[in-house]
Amino acid sequence: MNPKNEFTELYQTHIHRPGADxxxxxxxxxxxxFFTAPASTMFHGDYDCGLVTHSVDVYHCLCDYLSRSRCISHYNMKYSDETIAIAALLHDLCKINCYKKYMRNQKNDMGEWEQVSAFKFEDPEPYGHGEKSVFLIGKFLRLTNEEAYAIRYHMGFSGGEDPRNVGKAFDKYPLAFALHVADMEAAHYVDDKVELEIETE
Structure with missing residues (x-):
């Protein structure tokens, strides 16, 4: 199933609150x-449809993380299917309409210069990152406090935030930490289909 179809199926299966349609x-x-944009200019998902691919990957990573017995029994991370889908699938709406294609010079494997297609970031609505996603979602549907904080702070300590606020958000709303972990896992290990070699004895 392609990322757009998978996103749409997950969205329509799990997200039903007023405004979702x-x-x-x-x-x-x-x-x-949203369905054609990259997720970044040169890091994870820096290709056409990278944004929707990343969003679906984060959903699966978040589901896996929250299924851990320790998360359930020790940390009481019990969330509805709708909350999980909203947090994961919509956390990066801030990137909509921000990436523009252009041609740039780059050396190929032979050491020769050639023109290649690339993306540059131009935000028409500079409202931040996580907070912009919360703002955009809020135009259509109402978020719970935990959903809003999770999306707002999904970049964790790497997002240029006041670290005291990030720590407080993680302490108060565990979903924020879980979404951050899922986002990092997807960005570093899943989006570009990096195959991890697992050593066996």
Whole structure:
């Protein structure tokens, strides 16, 4: 199943609160490039459809993380399917309409210069990162406090935030930490299909 179809299926299966249909309608409209945009300019998901691919990858990573017995029994991380889907699938809406294609010079394997397609970041609505995603989602559907904090602080300590606020958010809303872990796992190990070699005895 391609990422767009998987995203849509997960979204329609799990997200049902008022406004959900309107938000999906916006994501699929000509006013949004969510399903074709990259997730970054040169890091994870720096290719066409990288953003939706990353969003689906984060969903699966978050589900796996929250299924750990320790998360359930020790940390009481018990969330509805809807909350998990909202946090994971929508955490990076801030990247919609921010990446533009252009041509740049790059040396190939032979050491010769050639023009290659690349992306540059130009945010038409500079409202931050996690907070911008919360803002955009809020135009369509109401988030719970935990969902909003999780999306707001999904970059964790690497997002240029006041570390005291990040720590407080993680302490108060464990979903924020879980989403951060899932986001990092997807970005570093899954989005570009990096195969991890597991040593066996």
């Amino acid at each position: 309107k938000l999906l309608e916006y994501l699929t409209s000509k006013n949004s490039d």
